[in-house]
Amino acid sequence: MGKLAREVSIIGVGMTGFGKHPDKTIKDLAREAAWAAIDDSGVDPRRIQTIYCGNSVEGLLSGQEDVRGQVVMRDAGLAGRPVVNTPNACASSSTALREAWLAIASGLYDIALAVGFEKLFVGDTAKTTRALATCTDVEVEGNLGVFFPGMYAMEAKRYMYETGCTKEQIAKVTVKNHRNGCLNPHAQIRHEVTVEQVLNAKMIADPITLYMCSPIGDGGAAAILCAKEIAHRFRSDPIHVAAIGMASGAYQDIAIDRKTPTSTEMAAEESFEISGVGPEDVDLAEIHSAFSPAEYTFFEELGFCARGEAPQFLEEGKTEISGSIPINTSGGLESKGHPVGATGLAMVHEVVIQLRGQAGARQVSNPRVGLVHNGGGLIGGDNAVMCVHILKR
């Protein structure tokens, strides 16, 4: 890895409420998120020089197969500039952020906009589910009926077998994240659940029950980035993008005796190398919890604790808002919602407002370093995409 030619800051974030928005298209979601970020930054929108747009499956839902970013940005009044589309499954807008970061680091552009948007609620769950199933190798997995809940369930079963983790302990992730989500006005699902309710809910793929699954919903999220040296012109509290690591590879480790690192481990390693930060320096993290058991495995792969220890961390309260390493203060994907293309920048939104001290009822005490982990794509094989961002106050 070389050294970044110049540093980059986030000076604006914005997002829509996540949820079912039958009256909104991707144009509405992207416009609302982009302008919220612009307003938050104080940047004259005419100074935005380049734009990155993350969306995953709109082609199969509305038929807008390509040039999605151009279409929504023109509608938002932001035509003219370069617009790059960065579909990467659940990591689509994490990828948009990475490319905006590199574009500014290159020296060529000073101010960039990254936007994520997804409209999953089209009144046809089967259609949405089929579309999401194409974030796999369709020739090998997607067309064979191998889909996310089943793969996450297999991962969870293996994890339980190896570590002794119980269903109750998995349900406690769901309980924590729903409790956090109640404090987040942008969250899709804002009610608490008990361990009993989680375990007695409809079984989706053993051990995963309904409440352990992220819901189908719509949303947009955005960020304004600029060169660090000019960030103070716009805000007194810019957030430094200390690193973005990225990898493709195994989604999680379901292979017995696997000797090679997972994509999360590779992305985290890259991110820690670039930033000089280690997991022990991180004050809070948003972790990709499309299904609750994943919070444990990713927590461990990120280096926050040793293999098999994550449930104990949660039960001791360490991953609570008041704990030593709060995880998914936003409510996580189960409660906040998971409109896939918007998820990465919504996670960034959460960490940025936490680092600014603007998170209200769910504010973590004085955080200085935040981590965003987000990934998607194929679960089997070696085809996932994983991003780890490290943000600093």
Next chain:
Amino acid sequence: MGKLAREVSIIGVGMTGFGKHPDKTIKDLAREAAWAAIDDSGVDPRRIQTIYCGNSVEGLLSGQEDVRGQVVMRDAGLAGRPVVNTPNACASSSTALREAWLAIASGLYDIALAVGFEKLFVGDTAKTTRALATCTDVEVEGNLGVFFPGMYAMEAKRYMYETGCTKEQIAKVTVKNHRNGCLNPHAQIRHEVTVEQVLNAKMIADPITLYMCSPIGDGGAAAILCAKEIAHRFRSDPIHVAAIGMASGAYQDIAIDRKTPTSTEMAAEESFEISGVGPEDVDLAEIHSAFSPAEYTFFEELGFCARGEAPQFLEEGKTEISGSIPINTSGGLESKGHPVGATGLAMVHEVVIQLRGQAGARQVSNPRVGLVHNGGGLIGGDNAVMCVHILKR
């Protein structure tokens, strides 16, 4: 515009033959192109640090809606690294090149791979045509039956009305490009046509006849980029990426009395500003000729001559391989073919081998500066995406 933190070179190019490949999937096309570029560069593939993949409409053709790059790169034996998908209609792999260029310019990565691939021939022309129609604002244009041949025809009609250009003069573009394509072993259509044959061919959308249209076909193309300071370790003849300009906006100018620049004019302006090169310095260019009349209008928008003069340039032989500003020595999109996601990097392939002096029977005499113009997306409105690359020996 700021200054690039460091310069970038192209040290390897590769492409498949363009054409109908019923036995090949996008995996085959991407693998073949990527490894041709790797072999051409002499780089140890383990040293490739980041990958960009351009593809436009595979989601609607095979159902591989997302993570296309991860799927094909894993198949090619190149998993592990960051893989970013950059769909941008016909400019998908031009965008991949731009992002690879910025990633290296940022200082973080030293060696990157950009790949474009597209499989349009699926034995169902209507299906392919419908998929391509979604490279528009589907809500406004795509679902209303407004499609590329018709829009290009309207552009051509307006151009003919304003400048006096004749159908015969448009046909001469087709004739030139087919003649060049006969000299290109990668071209899909390798036979000459006469003005009479072009004008008497099946009418698609007046004045555009069958031979004036790029054919449906499959292909892949790739490039290896690295930091300029290390390029000589791999090849004695690296090609310098002097600039990549990009814009979204009007595809061509069909608005009467339009006062704002087209996306080609904006992208060219950015490219000339970054590189310090002007149109008068360009020794050859590949221009997006998905339909023959566009070669004239884009030639003029790029600043090679004044409005309405392009037909005269062609008739005087200036745009021939032997002329002062050879255009589409590869055969252009009508003859070489136009598997959309592969097109941008195939154009780069042509200019790179021309600048190296490796173009064989179609070699331009001693070129030093080449330009690649490629764009796609919506024709109406202000939603197109346009890229202009300037490459130097």
